[in-house]
Amino acid sequence: MSVYIFGHQNPDSDSIVSTIALAFLRQQQGMSVIPCCLGSLNKESEFILDFFNLDAPQVIDNVKIQVNDIRFDFTKGITPECSILTAYQTMVQNHFETLAVLSENGQLQGIISMKDIAMGLIKGDFYRLKTSLRNLATTLGGCLLTEECQHIDGTISVIAFYYKTIYGTLGPESIIIVGDRYDIIEHAIESKVQLIILTGSNTLPEELLHLASTSGVSILSVPQNTFYIAKMIDQCNYVSTIMRTKNIMKFTNTQYLEELKEELSTTHYRNYPVVDEDNRFLGFINRKHLMNPERKQVIMVDHNESNQSAEGIEEAHILEIIDHHKIGDISTTIPINFRNKPVGSTCTIITEMFQEAAVSIPDNIAGALMAGIISDTLYFKSPTTTQEDRLAIESLNHHLKLDLESFAMKMFRAGTSLQDQSNEEVFYEDFKSFYLEGKKIGISQIFTLDLGEIVNRRTHLQELMQQVQSEGSYSMILLLVTDIMKEGSYVYYVPKNSRLLSSAFSLPIEQGTFIPGVISRKKQVIPKLTEALLSQ
Numbered sequence: 001m002s003v004y005i006f007g008h009q010n011p012d013s014d015s016i017v018s019t020i021a022l023a024f025l026r027q028q029q030g031m032s033v034i035p036c037c038l039g040s041l042n043k044e045s046e047f048i049l050d051f052f053n054l055d056a057p058q059v060i061d062n063v064k065i066q067v068n069d070i071r072f073d074f075t076k077g078i079t080p081e082c083s084i085l086t087a088y089q090t091m092v093q094n095h096f097e098t099l100a101v102l103s104e105n106g107q108l109q110g111i112i113s114m115k116d117i118a119m120g121l122i123k124g125d126f127y128r129l130k131t132s133l134r135n136l137a138t139t140l141g142g143c144l145l146t147e148e149c150q151h152i153d154g155t156i157s158v159i160a161f162y163y164k165t166i167y168g169t170l171g172p173e174s175i176i177i178v179g180d181r182y183d184i185i186e187h188a189i190e191s192k193v194q195l196i197i198l199t200g201s202n203t204l205p206e207e208l209l210h211l212a213s214t215s216g217v218s219i220l221s222v223p224q225n226t227f228y229i230a231k232m233i234d235q236c237n238y239v240s241t242i243m244r245t246k247n248i249m250k251f252t253n254t255q256y257l258e259e260l261k262e263e264l265s266t267t268h269y270r271n272y273p274v275v276d277e278d279n280r281f282l283g284f285i286n287r288k289h290l291m292n293p294e295r296k297q298v299i300m301v302d303h304n305e306s307n308q309s310a311e312g313i314e315e316a317h318i319l320e321i322i323d324h325h326k327i328g329d330i331s332t333t334i335p336i337n338f339r340n341k342p343v344g345s346t347c348t349i350i351t352e353m354f355q356e357a358a359v360s361i362p363d364n365i366a367g368a369l370m371a372g373i374i375s376d377t378l379y380f381k382s383p384t385t386t387q388e389d390r391l392a393i394e395s396l397n398h399h400l401k402l403d404l405e406s407f408a409m410k411m412f413r414a415g416t417s418l419q420d421q422s423n424e425e426v427f428y429e430d431f432k433s434f435y436l437e438g439k440k441i442g443i444s445q446i447f448t449l450d451l452g453e454i455v456n457r458r459t460h461l462q463e464l465m466q467q468v469q470s471e472g473s474y475s476m477i478l479l480l481v482t483d484i485m486k487e488g489s490y491v492y493y494v495p496k497n498s499r500l501l502s503s504a505f506s507l508p509i510e511q512g513t514f515i516p517g518v519i520s521r522k523k524q525v526i527p528k529l530t531e532a533l534l535s536q
Helices: 013-028 043-051 084-094 114-123 133-140 182-190 206-215 226-236 257-264 346-357 363-376 387-400 404-416 423-428 451-455 458-472 499-505 521-534
Strands: 003-006 033-037 098-102 108-113 128-132 143-146 151-158 174-178 195-198 218-221 272-275 281-285 297-301 317-323 337-340 431-436 439-448 476-483 488-494 513-516
Touching: 003 013, 013 033, 013 043, 013 297, 013 346, 013 363, 043 363, 043 404, 084 098, 084 114, 084 133, 084 226, 098 281, 108 114, 108 272, 114 226, 128 133, 128 226, 133 143, 133 151, 133 195, 133 218, 133 226, 143 206, 151 226, 174 182, 174 226, 182 195, 182 206, 206 218, 317 346, 346 363, 346 387, 363 387, 363 404, 404 439, 423 439, 423 458, 431 521, 439 451, 439 458, 439 521, 451 458, 451 476, 458 476, 458 488, 476 521, 499 521
Parallel strands: 003 033, 003 297, 151 174, 174 195, 195 218, 297 317, 317 337, 439 476
Antiparallel strands: 098 108, 128 151, 143 218, 272 281, 431 439, 476 488, 488 513
């Protein structure tokens, strides 16, 4: 099973790049991994991936347990033209309770169970036969003396009368079972019946066989007696004559376990077919398979809080966490590799992991790691910057020899452009929820080199903040507009009461107040808000 690696919701460049780089490292160490992201890329991340020619991670929205993660039983299906007896024998030999009936390309046409076969034998049409000559020959162990039509669909008669008694009763719809009654057989051929089943391994004179061929009548010689054939003949019918085709409860392989449990609680079937999105049959699932499902295996980077992670993270098997934020609420049932360091970027930690593992870093990944560190430390302007971040940049740029200041400005300019973005996209691009002293607080941070773009949107953004607060039951919503060049942030907030903010930052706060030196949400905003809440 592949391991999913991903960062937090509304991923920033550090989250995206650390995902890609760690995925490469783990692949070099023999692990099967899939780099993922929980949302679309922002403009800065797109710039980085384009600049260094890297593929974007796969977008996912949850890691809930799906049918794909459950070890259901695979059983080879049968075709609708298979005989009922062959279906029964297949089920007995393989200890199957249910069989899938499939088209030539593997699509589910119907299902058949032992109960269906039993009910067909009890309540079926005993006088009708719909099958093929080959089915009959195989099922009854017979030999075709003439083979005039492949498909048989008619009414069965066991002829035990004097030949004159049956005059006028036979025709093209007739299928007769008879012994060596040449007078009956000759009359049946002249009546152009569909099929004559000749019991007791009998043969016929050449003139009768020639007459049958010219009259379009098929003849099958079988070794059993007439009683046995009359008893077994309906089991030679196509399985399609008794298979269930309507109201079949089936699951697609992408459905979630919670959906299955809800549907299974209202039904009593033992087995449920699993299909893909094109209705191709994959196997059967039953209640026993739900006891120990395979949970998705994940590695989390740049976060360790459940409300910032993929939906269904509590259902996943977390193997590892690499982060540089405060320790959150994620819990595991077994010990894991948890690496948390107070550095400016997760990319710094990933760089150290490459060095520790003695795995060389390709130039494009080295460049991206460097960009991730520059992004998260605001090119060393953020107070979260450490000497380890600077050393990591120096190491990564050793071979690349990029003009870091020029690259950083290009990246920031590309990333902070709000052109063609809606107010919702601007607000949610870097929005996170936090629980501080029992209060739910949402903080959006926008980095910009052009404050005018935000001023023009101010009214609409504040209306959106009020909506987010109401719908998400937040105690407070903050919008930090960080001016990279001025090295500080303008603050907007709802509700209108600013006493908490004034207390936190020790200055009068109004809408749009500039707070010098405040750049890091993690290191400068969250701790101050927590301290202010504690002092209330």
